[in-house]
Amino acid sequence: MFDQTTQRQIELFLFEEARLLDSGDFQGWLKLYEPQGIYWMPSKPGQTDPLNVASIIYEDHGILSIRVQRLLEERALVLTPMPRTTHVVGNIEVEPAGQEEGEAAFKVGATFICVVHQGDKQTLYSGRHSYDLVRSGEAFRIKMKRVALMNSDATHAPMTIPL
């Protein structure tokens, strides 16, 4: 049953995710995903179709694990020097979404701001996160995370760390 405790638990889960990314624990971050979990960053505001419309990122666990492995490769040119990030997550709203294979499911909305520092460059990203979460014992797992950048359809410089 949805209650304030669940709301708080989910907030803490989102904070944990942000902390894992900011501390460079990308393998720990990947563990928050279901084995079939998807990370989706659309290229257009309101994009609903990931097949006919190209996304900035549309990856399931199998591809995400390559992306995470790359972040740990010393030879990734785009990661020298390693970017440092500050993820700020707020305005977290939770909606119960029934049961998935006997586990409680939730739809979560949040706003985010992420500042990426790399060498002399500083880049600011902001937008809205939407999650499909399922409860997994005491913790939660991500079935889908959709990262809607405010400027998804703008001209971008290369992106490195997941938002």
Add this chain to the structure above:
Amino acid sequence: MTEPHALDIPTADDIRGLVRPDHVHRRAYADPAVFQLEQERIFGRLWIYVAHESQVKKPGDFVRTRLGGHEVLVTRGEDEKINVLINRCPHRGARLCMVDQGTSRLFSCPYHAWVFKPDGSLSSVPHRQSYPASFDLNDSNNHMQRIKQIQTYRGFIFATLNENPEPLLNHLGAMTEVIDNLVDRAPDGEVEMGESYFSVEYRGNWKLHMENAADIFHPSFVHASSVMPARKAPANASILDQDQTREMLLANGFGFKEWEGIQLNGLPGGHAYMTNIYSNGVLVQKEADPVATQYRASLVAKVGEERTAQILGMNRFNNIVYPNLIINAQYQQMRVATPIAVDRTLVRIYCFRLKGAPDEMFHRSVRFLTTLGSPASMIFSDDIEMLERCQQGLSKDEGPWVDFSRGLDSDRRDTNGMLSGAASEMPMRVQFQAWLNYLTAEAA
């Protein structure tokens, strides 16, 4: 933007002094005066790709893009003709259109409400009686400025600021073959640009990107950080894209074995392409690939077995149409690199739908676009990092010469142009020879 008179334009002798058979001076990449001359004599005189006809299907459709130093609108007029117009109101000079594409029967300037038709002609002005008697709606000085020279090749629209250009077909030369091949791959004989594309900007000179696209020597070094994890990852761990992304990352693991058989081709005018590349993985048709099999059958049904084998057998990668267009027909991909400043370049990356092909073929093209062209691409982002580091190095005075000597002793010449093996820097030498010719040609 720098005003034209602000810099001393290099003379032909200055330019000749920047290019040796195997070296190029750093000023070619870092000197704003050289950049200004390029804008005038390359981007102002050559045929430049501006749009695809499928983006402007019906009257009023428009796309916003760049031509030379100008921002232009490519529009379809009420008479169905294509127009290329400077995006500027002739009244007070305000930019007219503030979006990249759309449909509009009229372009209205929000300042004093001059209203233009999609062909750029002036439709109306409010409070007509206050304009002098000599004011004429039909006076072309009161119209959006038109680019007069527009030519289309199989749906690809090119324009030039040059009032007396050579025919587009002369400029394209043998590069028409790759446009033909892209269009011929569509069972219905027509391609349509996908609705999504990426715009990525890097802090480097435009030529760095064009050289990188002709360079098959760099991937095993620059892309090692995505090749290695892809090699360690299990096959088919991803269910999203039939392993396409992993195989594409793997494909950059070029070694001596993969270089064998790749041929680089350099053509007069600065064009270049690679042949016989990517002979493994999802990038080529596998026996048991239902999507490719279904697609092939749809093409055979339209053009027959023999012609299908011919069309799909063409294996040319990174077809570079000088100065700034790159086409990959077999994956329906296209890139346009637009110079913004001597050290800033906008790259737009597009993909096409093959009309009459199964939807899954287009899904693959979209996937290819994301994997290779997204700002978060695990491939392109490392390329850009290298281009930016080159610019950072070239903007300094030390060590003024850039080395392009690799392969110089083994390049061959045939009737069409230059040929070399994978490791040669021949395509860059061909690009710089063309650059030299264009920049030192006094008259248009």
